[in-house]
Amino acid sequence: MKHPALYSALALLLALTGCNKAAPATPTATATAAPAATSSDTLTDPGAGAQCGGKNLRITHDNSSQVIDGECADVTVSASNGSLNVSKAQTITVEGRQFTVLNDQVDTVRVVGSDNILNLTNARHIEVSGNNNMILVKDIAEVTFSGNGNTVNPSSKPKVNDAGTGNRVL
Numbered sequence: 001m002k003h004p005a006l007y008s009a010l011a012l013l014l015a016l017t018g019c020n021k022a023a024p025a026t027p028t029a030t031a032t033a034a035p036a037a038t039s040s041d042t043l044t045d046p047g048a049g050a051q052c053g054g055k056n057l058r059i060t061h062d063n064s065s066q067v068i069d070g071e072c073a074d075v076t077v078s079a080s081n082g083s084l085n086v087s088k089a090q091t092i093t094v095e096g097r098q099f100t101v102l103n104d105q106v107d108t109v110r111v112v113g114s115d116n117i118l119n120l121t122n123a124r125h126i127e128v129s130g131n132n133n134m135i136l137v138k139d140i141a142e143v144t145f146s147g148n149g150n151t152v153n154p155s156s157k158p159k160v161n162d163a164g165t166g167n168r169v170l
Contacts, residue, residue, distance in 0.1 A: 041073075052086065059084055062096075077101065080113070094118070094130075111135070111150075126152065128167070143169060 042056040045064070052072035059066060059075075064082040071088040080096035086103055093110040094101060103109075104121045111118065114130040120137040128135070129146045140158040145167040152158075153170040160169050 052089075057086065057089075077113075092118075094133075109135075111147075114147075126158075128152070128164075 042058055043050060043052065044058040045061050046068065048067055050068055052068050052070040054071055054073055057068060057072045057075045059077045059079045062080050062082065064079055066084045068084070068086045072086055073090050075086055075089045075092045076095065077084060077093065077099055078095045079099060081098045083100040088105045089103060091108045091110065092101060092103060092106050093112065094116050095112045097113050098115045099113065100117045102119050106120065107124045109118065109120065109123050109126045111128045111130050111133050114132050116133045118135045120135065122139045123137055125142045126135060126137065126140060127144045128150045131147045132149045135152045137152065138155045140154045140156055142159040143152050144161040145164040148164045149166040151168045151170065158169065
């Protein structure tokens with residue numbers, strides 16, 4: 001393990017992601033609602049445990065925590081202060097702030113928002129235009145930075161393009 005303190009800190013952050021003083025003690029209607037589709041190809045804010053079934057996925061509700069089963073096409077997170085666990089996706093775009101994303105396999109990841117944490121297993125390309133994001137990834141081919149103060153901690157040695165400042169690949 002290259003950076004045990006970093007992994008310990010990330011584990012603590014991931015554990016605390018679900019802790020929010022402002023969150024209601026009882027489930028809300030949006031947390032238990034059936035999947036809502038804005039079109040036949042997109043699931044928007046589905047209930048936990050929903051099946052993606054190759055559709056696009058949009059997460060828009062702040063302070064939400066979702067576990068989505070199956071393979072998704074394009075995943076877009078515009079929400080803040082929440083978490084998403086999605087096994088497979090073609091693309092993941094994180095636009096919100098302070099959101100945690102767990103993923104096993106994705107082609108392209110775009111991080112537009114700031115202060116997010118992503119824990120990925122396999123990704124081909126990561127583009128980071130936001131600021132102060134932490135990305136842990138096992139296998140990655142290429143990382144492109146245009147934002148500032150971001151950290152990518154890969155197990156592999158990716159190609160790095162850095163047009164920002166203060167970015168690090170550990």
